[in-house]
Structure formats: structure tokens, C-alpha cells
Amino acid sequence: MNIQFSAEELNKVNEIIARYPEGKQRSAVIPVLHMAQDAFGGWLSAASMDYVASLLQMEPIEVYEVATFYSMYNLQPVGKYMFEVCQTGPCMVKGSDGIIDYIREKLGIGVGETTADGLFTLKTVECLGACGYAPMMQLGKTYREHLTKERVDEIIAACRAKAN
Amino acid sequence: MAKKLLLANAHVPGIRGYEVYRREGGYRSVEKALKTMTPEAIVEEVKKSGLRGRGGAGFPAGLKWSFIAKPEGVPRHLVCNADESEPGTFKDRYLMEFLPHLLVEGLIVSSFALGSNTTYIYIRGEYAWIVDILETAITEAKANGWLGKNILGSGFDCEIYVQRGAGAYICGEETALIESLEGKRGNPRIKPPFPAVKGLWGRPTVVNNVETLAAVVPIINDGGESYAQIGIGKSTGTKLLSACGNINKPGVYEIDMTISVEEFIYSDEYCGGIANGKRLKACIPGGSSVPILPANLLLKTAKGEPRLMNYESLADGGFATGSMMGSGGFEVLDEDQCIVRHTLSLARFYHHESCGQCSPCREGTGWMKKILHNIEYGKGKMSDIDLLWDIQRKIEGNTICPLGDAAAWPVAAAIRHFRDEFEWHVLNPEESQQRNFGLAHYADPSAMHVPVS
Ligand SMILES: Cc1cc2nc3c(=O)[nH]c(=O)nc-3n(C[C@H](O)[C@H](O)[C@H](O)COP(=O)(O)O)c2cc1C
Numbered sequence: 279m280n281i282q283f284s285a286e287e288l289n290k291v292n293e294i295i296a297r298y299p300e301g302k303q304r305s306a307v308i309p310v311l312h313m314a315q316d317a318f319g320g321w322l323s324a325a326s327m328d329y330v331a332s333l334l335q336m337e338p339i340e341v342y343e344v345a346t347f348y349s350m351y352n353l354q355p356v357g358k359y360m361f362e363v364c365q366t367g368p369c370m371v372k373g374s375d376g377i378i379d380y381i382r383e384k385l386g387i388g389v390g391e392t393t394a395d396g397l398f399t400l401k402t403v404e405c406l407g408a409c410g411y412a413p414m415m416q417l418g419k420t421y422r423e424h425l426t427k428e429r430v431d432e433i434i435a436a437c438r439a440k441a442n
Numbered sequence: 443m444a445k446k447l448l449l450a451n452a453h454v455p456g457i458r459g460y461e462v463y464r465r466e467g468g469y470r471s472v473e474k475a476l477k478t479m480t481p482e483a484i485v486e487e488v489k490k491s492g493l494r495g496r497g498g499a500g501f502p503a504g505l506k507w508s509f510i511a512k513p514e515g516v517p518r519h520l521v522c523n524a525d526e527s528e529p530g531t532f533k534d535r536y537l538m539e540f541l542p543h544l545l546v547e548g549l550i551v552s553s554f555a556l557g558s559n560t561t562y563i564y565i566r567g568e569y570a571w572i573v574d575i576l577e578t579a580i581t582e583a584k585a586n587g588w589l590g591k592n593i594l595g596s597g598f599d600c601e602i603y604v605q606r607g608a609g610a611y612i613c614g615e616e617t618a619l620i621e622s623l624e625g626k627r628g629n630p631r632i633k634p635p636f637p638a639v640k641g642l643w644g645r646p647t648v649v650n651n652v653e654t655l656a657a658v659v660p661i662i663n664d665g666g667e668s669y670a671q672i673g674i675g676k677s678t679g680t681k682l683l684s685a686c687g688n689i690n691k692p693g694v695y696e697i698d699m700t701i702s703v704e705e706f707i708y709s710d711e712y713c714g715g716i717a718n719g720k721r722l723k724a725c726i727p728g729g730s731s732v733p734i735l736p737a738n739l740l741l742k743t744a745k746g747e748p749r750l751m752n753y754e755s756l757a758d759g760g761f762a763t764g765s766m767m768g769s770g771g772f773e774v775l776d777e778d779q780c781i782v783r784h785t786l787s788l789a790r791f792y793h794h795e796s797c798g799q800c801s802p803c804r805e806g807t808g809w810m811k812k813i814l815h816n817i818e819y820g821k822g823k824m825s826d827i828d829l830l831w832d833i834q835r836k837i838e839g840n841t842i843c844p845l846g847d848a849a850a851w852p853v854a855a856a857i858r859h860f861r862d863e864f865e866w867h868v869l870n871p872e873e874s875q876q877r878n879f880g881l882a883h884y885a886d887p888s889a890m891h892v893p894v895s
């Protein structure tokens with residue numbers, strides 16, 4: 279994969295850097311890592327992180343430190359669709375364990391694994407701020423709430439249809 | 443119907459957009475503040491209002507503002523804490539999603555009061571779509587002259603930027619948030635110095651919660667005194683609560699802090715009672731960090747008075763028989779819920795979210811998770827319960843930031859009020875895998891012998 283932002287993405291990086299005082303471009307590392315993850319295959323390879331470091335004039339180690347601290351950065355390749363199911367108390371009392379079991383069974387993978395076709399990854403996560411609409415999961419930039427087995431079936435089918 | 447100061451217009455069609463928001467009286471507080479008030483006068487109004495920080499600690503907002511240092515020639519910053527990651531809490535999300543302009547309006551007035559020309563909203567990374575909503579609102583506000591240079595000819599310049607986090611509960615702690623905004627790991631700083639003196643990039647900084655800053659709008663519009671008249675005692679104004687768990691109507695509610703907990707749970711205006719005709723077992727009234735209360739101590743204080751939904755009443759009895767308002771994340775558990783399992787889920791959460799700087803927190807949260815796991819899965823010993831008690835006490839008060847306490851309190855309260863449920867798990871390892879303890883012994887939990895340190 280070619281690790282290089284488009285001209286448009288580079289403009290965005292500069293726009294973000296301009297939000298901070300002169301010389302504080304390091305503050306852009308979290309938003310720019312999000313951009314890198316989106317642009318370079320859904321995860322952060324060492325090459326992607328080094329690229330971000332060069333853009334922000336940071337040492338690579340400073341970028342690795344950040345990337346390993348925050349849970350939204352994937353340090354391994356992930357499937358095209360990542361089901362991040364919340365398992366914290368409020369979701370648990372509304373049946374998130376059953377939803378996680380159902381997805382495992384449906385996709386034939388364990389938590390943290392990716393399907394052989396590279397389409398789906400299942401992850402469990404902690405409270406996402408949707409406790410009143412539980413059980414729920416994050417799928418890309420959006421939330422899927424009030425999950426039932428039927429809803430899960432629909433979501434999987436919709437992802438498969440979109441991938442084809 | 444309680445008076446609504448924040449969510450009154452939440453259901454007006456199109457209120458997310460500038461035109462409708464303005465038509466409904468939006469941005470009046472900016473006009474009033476920038477054209478007729480000094481920054482000091484705004485701080486005074488906020489002081490008079492009695493507004494307490496809505497992020498969890500309940501510290502008076504006006505007082506906090508008055509602490510900001512003003513060294514000559516050094517820029518100051520306001521940072522809005524939209525990290526909202528405390529389990530059970532989803533009120534800020536609601537406010538930002540449906541009334542983004544209310545937050546932007548509050549931010550402009552507050553920035554003026556504090557002298558912040560560059561203000562940041564730090565939002566949890568998972569709320570990605572809300573970033574778009576907020577940025578649209580900011581663009582609209584700027585296009586209509588409410589942001590940018592020399593706003594309303596007042597000479598005041600202000601820009602607001604949205605900064606997205608990337609998944610870390612600890613970044614809700616204000617000094618961790620500042621570190622994160624500086625492009626680092628979210629490791630809390632040792633205080634002092636406090637952010638009001640040395641915060642973002644070493645500059646004086648105020649960090650406030652989303653709801654706190656939105657509440658500045660009605661305070662400036664109607665005056666601090668009129669705000670202070672709503673509520674009781676030091677619980678002035680209205681409070682957003684996010685209700686979840688085994689109730690009929692989960693959601694975000696704005697209350698004035700005079701109603702009882704019982705009314706909040708059972709009235710149709712709010713939670714609408716326990717779902718599926720079940721009975722109430724317990725409740726965590728203010729986000730996962732605050733002590734869990736068994737049903738009867740929730741509805742009535744130990745003195746037998748009705749418990750009210752406000753700062754003082756929820757805390758009545760201290761940690762022995764009370765809890766806290768916290769972040770307003772109200773989680774209700776019915777008779778089918780297992781306290782051990784629920785406590786394990788919270789312990790796992792805190793272990794996952796510990797930044798790892800202090801050993802009592804880093805190691806203690808891991809131990810608590812492991813021991814609770816053993817008890818839950820039928821491998822616990824009686825001595826484990828005392829060990830858990832011991833560990834939580836050793837964490838509390840011995841760490842850099844309050845996450846350690848936040849991890850200790852749920853475990854302490856669960857043992858304090860539900861010790862017999864833990865013992866039942868240990869004594870009945872097989873049965874406890876098949877069924878829940880239920881309500882059985884909780885007819886009068888306040889009368890039970892409980893260890894209180
Ligand atoms: C572990 C931890 C997590 C926190 N998370 C949040 C949060 O998500 N949102 C928030 O507003 N305050 C949070 N706080 C409280 C903040 O440190 C800070 O007190 C608050 O943002 C101040 O705003 P306020 O005075 O308006 O309440 C957290 C505190 C701790 C210790």
C-alpha cells in the first residue's frame with residue numbers, strides 16, 4: 279500500500295495544524311492518526327505511523343506511544359466491517375452477552391478475530407455512551423442500537439450486500 | 443411538568459440547524475453578554491446561579507472560573523469536556539446531537555467571560571458523527587457573525603474547534619484531557635499546578651462539561667438569581683439525567699432537582715417504572731463510579747425520609763448508606779440482575795481504562811477483576827471477599843487521579859450492601875452458575891450488618 283495522503287487529505291492535515299498555536303502541531307497527532315487509519319487500510323502499520331510522525335515533525339516513538347494508548351487505533355489488520363459490541367454493565371443487563379454469543383456463532387469467529395473472507399471483525403468494547411439504547415455496537419462511524427438477533431442478521435446481510 | 447431550561451426546544455423540527463435555532467430565541471445570550479456585560483459580570487451571574495459542574499464532581503462553576511490566572515500577555519483557553527465515557531452516561535451526547543447550537547452559544551459566552559480566543563471541544567472519538575454535527579453548527583454560527591473576529595463589534599475574537607479523542611475513558615479527567623489535546627497519551631498530571639494556572643500548553647485553562655457550558659445560556663438570558671430559584675439548596679437549576687437499565691423508558695430527562703427518586707423511576711413522565719413487571723433491586727444513580735444502592739436505601743434515606751434526585755439527598759448518609767449525583771448516569775437493576783456479575787463488569791472496565799501510572803490503580807484494578815471473576819465463575823473463596831475489601835481500600839486515596847477511587851467505590855459499595863450475595867456465590871458455586879440470587883434478602887438491606895470503614 280502506498281502510504282501517502284492525497285492533496286485533499288494534506289490540506290485537511292494543515293487545516294488541523296492551524297487550530298493550534300505555532301509549533302504545537304503535535305496536537306494534531308490523534309486526528310491525523312484517525313485519518314491515516316481510514317486512508318491506509320483500516321489499521322495503523324509502522325509505516326503509517328512513521329508517515330504521520332514525519333508530517334507532524336515528531337519522533338516515530340512519540341507517535342507509537344499515542345497509537346498504543348488509545349483503543350480506537352487498530353495495530354493489526356481488521357476486517358472491512360468491524361462489529362464493536364459494548365459489554366459494560368448497562369449493556370450487559372440488557373443482554374449484550376447474548377448478542378456477542380450470537381455474532382460469534384453467526385460469523386464463526388471468536389472475539390478479536392476476523393472472518394476468513396476478511397469481511398468481519400468482532401471486538402468487545404467498553405461503554406460507548408449509548409447505554410439507554412442497549413444492547414448496541416459501533417459499526418464504522420455510526421452506532422447500531424437496540425440490537426436483537428434479527429437486527430444482527432439484517433446488519434450482517436446489509437454488510438455482505440454492500441461488499442459485493 | 444418540570445421547567446426545562448436546556449431541552450425545552452429539543453423536539454422542535456429543524457432545531458439542529460441555525461435558522462430554526464435562532465428563530466426560537468437562540469444566541470440571545472451572546473448578544474446580551476457581548477453588548478451589555480463585562481466578563482467579570484458574567485462570572486458573577488454564574489456564581490449567583492449556584493451552577494455546579496455537571497461533569498461529575500459538582501464543583502461550583504462560577505468559583506472555578508474566578509480561579510483562572512490572568513498573567514499579562516499569556517493566552518487563556520476554555521476546553522469543553524465532551525469525552526463522556528462514564529458507563530451509564532449519555533446526556534452530553536443527546537445535547538450535542540439534538541441541540542448543537544445550544545452548546546456553541548454557551549461556549550461563546552463562556553469564552554468571552556474567561557477571555558478564551560481559542561476554545562476546544564474535546565469529544566470522545568466514538569462520537570464521530572457528532573463531530574460533523576458540531577462542526578456544521580460552528581460553521582453556521584461563524585457565517586452568521588457569532589464567531590470569528592470582533593464578534594458583534596465587541597472587539598472579542600473567538601474560534602471554536604472540535605478535537606476528537608480515540609477511545610480512552612481516562613481522557614475525561616481534565617489533566618489527562620489536556621495531555622491528550624497536546625498530542626500525548628492521556629496520563630493525568632499531578633496537581634497542583636491546577637489547569638486554571640497551568641493547563642493546555644502551560645496556559646491558564648478552564649475545563650468544563652458540556653452540560654455546564656450549555657447551562658450558561660439560560661443563566662445569562664434570565665439571570666443567575668432566577669436560575670438559583672429552581673431546585674433546592676445547593677442543587678440549583680435543572681439537571682440532565684441519562685436513565686438506563688431495566689426500566690420502561692430509558693432516555694435523557696431534564697429534571698428540576700426537587701423530585702424524588704421514586705417519582706423519577708416510577709412516573710410516566712420519566713423512567714415509567716421497572717420493565718416487564720419486575721421488582722427494583724438496586725440502582726447506580728450517578729454513573730458507574732458512584733456507590734450502588736439497594737432498593738430501599740435508594741428510595742428512602744437511612745433516616746426514612748424520601749430520597750430526592752439532587753446532590754445533597756443522593757449523598758445523604760455518606761458512603762455507608764448514600765451515594766452521589768455524579769454524572770447523572772442513572773442505571774436501574776431489576777431482581778434478575780446479579781450484583782457480582784455487574785460488579786465484575788465494572789471492575790473489568792476500570793482495569794481496561796487505568797492509564798497505568800500508579801501501581802495501586804494499575805495492579806489493584808487487575809486484582810479486583812481477577813478475584814471477582816473467580817467468585818462469579820464459582821471458583822471464589824470466602825476470604826476473597828475480605829481480600830477484595832482490602833484491595834479497594836488500598837487503592838482509594840493513593841493515586842494521582844480519581845480513577846483509582848472511581849474503581850474502588852463500586853466494589854466497596856457492592857460488598858457493603860450485597861455481601862450475602864457474594865457469600866452465596868462462594869457457598870453455591872454450581873447453583874450460582876444456573877440462577878441469580880434474586881431479591882431474597884433485600885427486604886430491608888439497611889438493617890443488615892454491613893462493614894463500614
Ligand atoms: C476518570 C475520570 C473521568 C472523567 N470523565 C469525565 C467526562 O467524561 N466528562 C466530564 O465532563 N468530566 C469528566 N470527569 C471530570 C473532569 O475531570 C472535570 O472535573 C470536569 O470536566 C469539570 O467540568 P465541570 O466542572 O463542568 O463538571 C472525569 C473525571 C475522572 C477522574
Ligand code: SF4
Pocket residue numbers: 612629630795796797798799800801803804841842843844845846
Ligand atoms: S489513578 Fe489510575 S488512571 Fe489515574 S493516574 Fe493513576 S493509574 Fe492513571
Ligand code: FES
Pocket residue numbers: 364365366367368369370404405406407408409412414529530531
Ligand atoms: S454500557 Fe454499553 S453503551 Fe454504555
